[in-house]
Amino acid sequence: xxxxxxxETIIRMRGRQYGEDIMMGWLNEIEGQVIEEIVNRAQxxxxxxxxxxxxxxxxxxxTIPTRFQDVYIHYMLSKIDYHNQExxxxxxxxxxxxxxxxxxAAWFRRENMPKRGASFSGF
Numbered sequence: 073x074x075x076x077x078x079x080e081t082i083i084r085m086r087g088r089q090y091g092e093d094i095m096m097g098w099l100n101e102i103e104g105q106v107i108e109e110i111v112n113r114a115q116x117x118x119x120x121x122x123x124x125x126x127x128x129x130x131x132x133x134x135t136i137p138t139r140f141q142d143v144y145i146h147y148m149l150s151k152i153d154y155h156n157q158e159x160x161x162x163x164x165x166x167x168x169x170x171x172x173x174x175x176x177a178a179w180f181r182r183e184n185m186p187k188r189g190a191s192f193s194g195f
Contacts, residue, residue: 073141075099076130082148089152092126098151100124102144106135110177114184140179142172 079095104121111117124132136143146169153162 073134073136073138073144074130075124075126075132075134078134078141078144078148079126079130081145082152085145086149086152089156095148096124096126098148099144102147103135106143106176110180111135113186114180115187116184136176140172140176142168143176146172 075096078099079092082095100123103124107119107121111119119135134144146165150162150165150169153159153165
């Protein structure tokens with residue numbers, strides 16, 4: 073899924089309630105979190121997060137594969153619902169986001185070896 077596809081999906085689902093600049097801020101939050109908490113903890117990965125811009129990065133592929141696109145979708149929807157003070161929708165979106173995030177994290181960890189951390193020796 074590309075940045076542009078995600079933004080268009082969100083607009084189709086909730087309308088154009090917030091501008092691209094605000095939605096890109098939310099997207100940068102989750103993209104940075106995924107890179108820091110999941111991707112960069114695996115061997116062979118040392119991705120430097122660079123904030124995305126709608127104008128420059130609309131065609132850029134997001135970090136999470138399309139099969140786990142619900143991570144992005146439900147995160148963005150939860151942000152909209154939170155700011156609109158739609159508590160019930162927000163709660164539903166957060167549950168769906170957490171489930172999708174956990175599924176992606178588990179899949180990524182199964183597919184990639186963790187980085188070696190510090191270890192003790194000589195005991």
